[in-house]
Structures are given as structure tokens and as C-alpha cells.
Amino acid sequence: MKTPIFIVINPHCHQGEGWKRWKHIRSQVLDRLPSAKEIVTENTEELSQQLDGIFSTNEASCIVSAGGDGSVHLVANAILQHEQPSRHVLGAIGLGSSNDFLKPFQSFIQKLPVRINTSSHVLRDVGEVRYIDKNGVKQKKYFIINASIGVTAEGNWNFNNPGKTLKWLKKINTGAAITYTALSTIFSYRNKPVTIRFNGEETTMAVSNINILKIPFVSGSLHYRQNILPDDGLLGLNICRDMKRMELIQTLMQLEKGKFAVNEKRISTFTQKIQMLSPIPVIFECDGETTESTDIEVSVKQQAINVLDA
Template sequence: MNSKAKGGSATRWPTVERELRERYPDLRCATPDSVGEAEKAIRAALDAGARTVVAAGGDGTVNLVLNALMDPSTDRPRRQDTALGAIGLGSSNDFHKPFAAERRVAGLPVRLDETRTSTVDVGKATMQLPDGSSQVRYFLLNASMGLVAEGNHAFNTAGGLVRGLKRLSVEAAILWTTVRTIAAFRPLDIEIHSADWTYPGPITNVGVLKTVHFAGGMRYDTGVERSDGQFDVNIWAPAGRAAIVGLIAGLYRGRFSQSPLALTHRGSAVGLRPRQASPLELDGEVTVVTSARLEVLPSVLRVCG
């Protein structure tokens, strides 16, 4: 749990913690003040023999815990018997979807059942940064470049009206951010390639998926599964604002593949090379990159049911 979290996460946590302690008397909680402290706490717990690490927060918190669990020297968890759990305190909670009534604590979605774990794929992103350095990050849900990454960046950093809307309705805040992003967006000039196909761009958006759920209430209708060893690569062709709005409206109803803007490929590894440095979104967290290689690590992580 992030002790500096604001809004829903901070206000909901005390109620959730009370109920959790009733169910799990041996529960140990850490409230780090920074990413570095969180990583240290997670690794200390692993060294002490913890077999389940639970991320209490949104999808970004799940991503933080995932990256602390993974060992870049092996592309495997630091301990093979470790399971990842989560408590959905965030605005989207896409990691928990589809929601299940039996997986709730204090009305919030959770994945806490150590007796019903599944083994899932992990995405690995090797990113080239504008300063010439490289960075490796792991992801569980999806990656994107283009409109969605721009929108995520705007949503994560917004103040004023959007911050107020988040408190009233996350969906309304996402929708308003989307409208503003569309108004300012220009097609992204990018080359996308896999082992047996290339897309030369430009695009409105590319989503590289391990789950169909993204950005709150939107979802694709393509067939990716969390343990199939492949990405779905869903490309939105460039179009006018009205057509993009129509596509987004369809995504809120789970419709994508029949859109005239839709193109879907599959691949276990995907390269992204924008003409200029651009935001890359991984599970809602954004990094500006000059290029990235995304690859599937098949069935490497246990997650709680």
C-alpha cells in the first residue's frame, strides 16, 4: 500500500485492512513512501520466506510489485514458489477483470486465494530511452503507443477538473481525458514488426495485449489469453476525430474487430520504433522511449485466484 496515495485508495484502505486482518491474522503490511522503498520491502519479504506478495492499489501498484518480483538476469521470479496477489484499490483494476462476486473484500475486487493459483505469461519490454540508455520493465496486462498512451499519461498527471472528476466518477474522468486527448492528437508515425509481419504506420494507436481489458471500461473482442504464449497486437488505423470517437464508443461495448479502423496481428515478440521519442504505456505506467522490443515470457508467474 502506497502511504502517499490520495483519494479512494487512502480512504478505503483502513476498512479493507480491518476485514483482511480478521480473515488473515498473520497478515504483514508495508506502507512504503517511494518505489525504491517498496521494492526493498518486497525483496526483504521474499528473503524472509514470503510465498505470497499482495499489491494493494491499482494496476500501477500491481506493475510495481511484478517488477520487484522479477529477476532481469533470468526473466523469472526471484523465488519460483512466490505468488502475486492483489487488492483492487485503483481506478481501473483491469488486473482483476472479469470481476467475480466471490473475489471481494469490503466490496473491492481481490485476488488472494493461495490455494487456487494459475500460471500466467509475463510481458517483457526492453526499452531504448532518449538519453541513449536502455531499461527493462515487465508487464501483465498490456502495452500501448499512440492515443491510449497519451491519454494514460494525461490521466495520471492531470489536476484541476480531471482530479475532481476522479473523485466523483472514474469513467467520467477517463472520458473527459479521452476527449481532450483526441482533440490534440495527431497520428503516430511508427514501424511495428514481428517475426512474420510488418506494419509501416502511421497509426492512431497500437495495443500489445495479454488481456482484453484496458483504460477502465474499454475492452477488445480479440482472443488473447493470459497464458497462451502470444500477444494480440491491435492496431487502430489513422482516421478523423469522429471515426476515432466511434471506435472508442465501440470499445466500451467490447466491439473492435469489425471496425474499419481495426487490424489485429499476433506474435510472441513485437518491435515498436516511432519516428520520434514517444510515450510507451505498460499497465498504465508511461515511459518516453525511442524504441521498444516486447516479448512474451510464457507461463512464468503464479497469480492468486
């Protein structure tokens, strides 16, 4: 690949372990990408400035995100918001705690999953989210892994805004921190009345959880065995309604094994578009990053982003 390659490193991912992980694999990554330029960003503002600098040259580029899912989400969004997204290619080095974007893992450097094969790339679908923000302004963003409202979204919000116990757990054991967050979120969660439109139907229901998938891995070891292909122009839609705490815990335990059997409280289907309207702001999540809205429309954008092979 003749296009310039940039590796954008988030040193603070994985509770600050990101930098240590990067130093551990740095020389092997640079052996494979000798012309790459390393860019370390301390925060998201610096990341946007650096990406603006890359785009301002008007040259095609390959941008490899070295971080977790939040990092690769931001780089993907910057590419997709660019006027010519097809000129840029996204790569990834999984320094994060979950690295769902890279699942199922295919290629590793020192046990860390990577997609840095610059000799070939593929076009992948993304989810496009249009929503009204808390100031009443229309916004648009993209997800490359999945999006949700309900328990998963609130769990992500709690995970990103930890109290003392969770902060400590996140430092010592990510798996335990995810389980703790999931259980404490389920215990405080109340089902939300949401009007949902998808596949020509409209229903108002008490939503326990909605996962909208482009990649069937939700967080840690939770996953759906839904056959979603990276470029099939479809989103996996999995809804839990009217659930009590024990039913949510049961669902969570089954998702550890990839099981999601459909019943009167569970819907599992495919769609290209889903609209969700709520009388009060609900937390929704895209690739682990959370925000609030009362009006959210999610659609698929087929083959929208170039991604390096593993």
C-alpha cells in the first residue's frame, strides 16, 4: 500500500494499560508497517485535531486505531463524516479491554488482536444513527460494532462513569468489572416505554433491552449467534420486553453462551431500519459510547467503510 499509514494510539485505554501494551508490541507492529507514522493522543480533542490534520492534506490515507472499541469508533466516525470516506482505510490494533470490533479474532501480535494487513482491504457496513440531542438539535453518528438502548446502554453508561468499587474492579479484572456492572445495572433498571417501528410494524412496549448488531459480540463474553455478515446490508435486531430482573439475569447468562431463544418476551430478527421514540430521554449506546435522546433512528449503510484485512 503506497498511501501514508498513521497509527493513532490511545495510551489511556484499558484503564491506562494501553500504553504498556503498545510498548510491548510496538517494534513488531513497525516491522510490519515500517513507513507508519505514530501519533499518540492524550484525549479526544487531540484525536480530532490530528485526524483533521490528516484529512486536510486531501491525500488518501490508512488510519490504524491502536486502542479499544471507543477509539476505533471515533476514528471510524471521523472517516465516515469526511466528504470522501472511500479514500480512507481503517485498521485496528486491539489494546482495549474488550476489542469487540476485532471479533472473531483472526490475527494477533503477542496475543493482541490486529487488522493491519495493508495488502488488502474489504468494504464493511456500518449503522447510521440520526437522533435529536438534549438541546433539540439533530445529530448523526455511526457505529461499526453495535448499538443499544435499555439495560445494555445503561450498563455501558455505568461502566464509563464508575463509582469507587467499579473503578477498583476495572483495574484488577475486566471480566469481573463487566459482570458487576451488568448485575448492578439490572438491579436498578426500570423498563422504558418506547414506541418502536421496524419492518413495517409499529409497537409501543416496555423495553428491557434492544441490541442492534453489525457485529454479534456485545461486551466481554456476551454474544448472539445471529448470522450477520459484515457487508450484507442488514442489522441484527434483538429485543427483550416486559422482563423482570430474574428474566434479565437469565438472558444475560444465556448470552454468555450465545443463546437467545425467541419467546413472547424476546424478538430476534433482521432489519434495515428501526425508529425508537420515547416520552422521556433514554440512554442509547453506539460501540460502547453513550448519549441520551427521545427520538432515535437507526439504519444500515451498506459497504460504507474500507477496513484492512486481519
